[in-house]
Amino acid sequence: SQKIEQNSEALNIQEGKTATLTCNYTNYSPAYLQWYRQDPGRGPVFLLLIRENEKEKRKERLKVTFDTTLKQSLFHITASQPADSATYLCALKGGGADGLTFGKGTHLIIQP
């Protein structure tokens, strides 16, 4: 069956360091992969999209990699700040017209 796995435990990172979050998937051939940020009590907010033919995407302090051989995406936040503390969700789009399939998310805590 199709599966998306993200670190289920909270990730604690010291301010200023690089935070790296992992998204692994099985039994998918995704057209693209997305990362969203979700703060408590709010809806997810889109951050980055990376397509199957792209290896890396950057946006300010964010970087996403996509390895379709390893079936893995890594999400990096450089020079992390306490304001980056949130839950980060990865989502896959397979073929067809239906919506995204989301991972359960990783709770990131940036400590001052």
Next chain:
Amino acid sequence: NAGVTQTPKFQVLKTGQSMTLQCAQDMNHEYMSWYRQDPGMGLRLIHYSVGAGITDQGEVPNGYNVSRSTTEDFPLRLLSAAPSQTSVYFCASSRPSTGVGETQYFGPGTRLLVL
């Protein structure tokens, strides 16, 4: 633009009651979706629509109905509420030039408690 709006923010229902969760968007997005989010389960797709008059089922459609009479609105109906439908419900919309699932814009959510 208000983006995606949802009402109500909170709702308590008794088992067997029906209700409609409202969702509206003002971005002229063709594609709209409903998700539920439960602890430890992540976001799961309930129903989606690729345009006015067209709807389809997602991963967990049982107990829910949808309709799409206009581009702007996509209400979700609970026919006979059950405690298993206690959840946070998110509506989302996608850009018209791309498919369902691309760069989704989410509403603030509706928290539903079924007693």
